[in-house]
Amino acid sequence: MTTLVHTAHERGITTLTLDSPHNRNALSAALVRELAAALKQNGEDDDVRAIVLTHTGTTFSAGADLRDPPPPEALVALLRQIIELPSPVLARVTGHVRAGGLGLLAACDITAASTESTFAFTEVRIGVAPAVISLPLIPRTDPRALARHYLTGERFDAAEAARIGLLTAAGDDVDAVLAPVLDGLRKSEPQALTETKQLLTTKVLEAFDRDADALTALSARLFSSPQAREGMTAFLERREPPWVL
Template structure:
C-alpha cells in the first residue's frame, strides 16, 4: 500500500507510523508527503486505533525536505510549485489534527521538516545521541510551512535562537527549548515510549479526541496559504538555487565564510 512509510497496529490499538526511507535519511519526498497525509486520514478514521507512534527506520529520524524534490519545484511552473507547497502544508495539518494521541520516538537526527514533524506531535521522546536543527537558512531556504507548528511548540523567542542561524543543537537543548518531552539513552528509548503509551490507553478515546480538538480551537490556526506562498517565493530565489546547487556539488554556498 505504501512505499515510503510503514503502518502497523497492534492488538491494543497502538499504531506505528514509520518513516521508511533510511537510505535518504527519511527526507520528505513528494511521495512520502502524500503517503503521510493518507496515513493520517486512515488512522484518524479508524476507531480501533487509540494511540499513534511516529517513528523512523535507520540512523536518522527525518533530515527535512528532500532536496531533490525541492530542486524539481524550483524548475517547475508556478502552478506546480504552489500545489506542491500546499501538499506539504496539508500533510502537516493532517498530522496536527489527528484525533488520537501522537507520540514521536526520535532515535536520530531531525532537521528542518523533521522538527516540523516533531512539533505536530503531542509529545516527543528523543535519544540522547540525536541532533536537531532548523537548518533551512544554511541552504538559502526558510522554515515556512513548519513555522506555525514550531512557534506553537517552542514560542517565537526560542525559535529565533535556532532558526536564524541554522545551528545544530543536542537533545538536551532540544528538550529545554520544548521540542522533546524527555531525553533518554538510546537503549532506553523504546521502553520509555511504551511507558508513555499506557496512560492514553486508560483514557476515554472520545474524550481524548474532543480535548485535543478543543485545545486546537483555542490556539491560533496555522496560516496555510501564507506559509505555502512564502515557501514558493523562497524556492524562486537566487539564494535557494545557490544553496541547493552547492549541496549537490558538495561545496560551500557563495555566502558561506
C-alpha cells in the same frame, strides 16, 4: 513500487515507520503522499487509540527532499492533518532531525527522542527560511530559543530540544520514555482523548487559519529564488555556498 511508510498495530497503538533510507527519510512528494494516506486510514479507525510516528535508520527526517520536494501546500496539509486527527500522534525519534522534519515533530502531540539525537533548522544555510513548519513550531516552542536556532542553523542536542518545547522528553532509551505514555493512553477513554486533544491544539490551528496562505507563498517564493538554487546546488555538491565567510 517501494513502500515508504510501513504500518504496524499492537494493543490499540498504530506505528507508522518512515522507511526511505536512500534520502535519510527526507520529505519527498512521494513520502508526504504515503504518510498522509496512512494517517487518514488509521485516523478513521475507531480501534486506534494513538499513532506513533517513527523511522528506520539514523535519521528521523532530513527535511525537504531537494530533488523531489513536495509542494508547500502538501506539507501544510500534512502538518494540519496530524494536528486535526482525533487520536493523539506521538513521535519516536532515535536519530537526527533536520529542517522540515522538525515541523513533523512540532505537529505531533507528544514527542520523545533518544539522547544521541540531534536537531537543526538548516534552512538559512541553503538560502530559504523555515516558513510553513513555523505554523506548529511557533505556538509550541520557546520564542527566544527558536530565534537563535532559526537564525544560525546550528545543531543542538535532545536536552536543548526538550528545554525549548520541541520534545516532550528525552532519554537514553526512548522506548522506556514512551512506555508509561502509551500505558496512559491505553487507559484513556477515546472520546475524552479526542476532546482533550482539541483543547490543546486550538492555538496551533488558529495559526494555520491566520498564516498558512502567507507562509505557503513565502516558501514558494524562497525556494524558487536564485539564492535557494545556489544553496541547494552547493548542498548537493557537498561544497560551501558563496555567502559563507
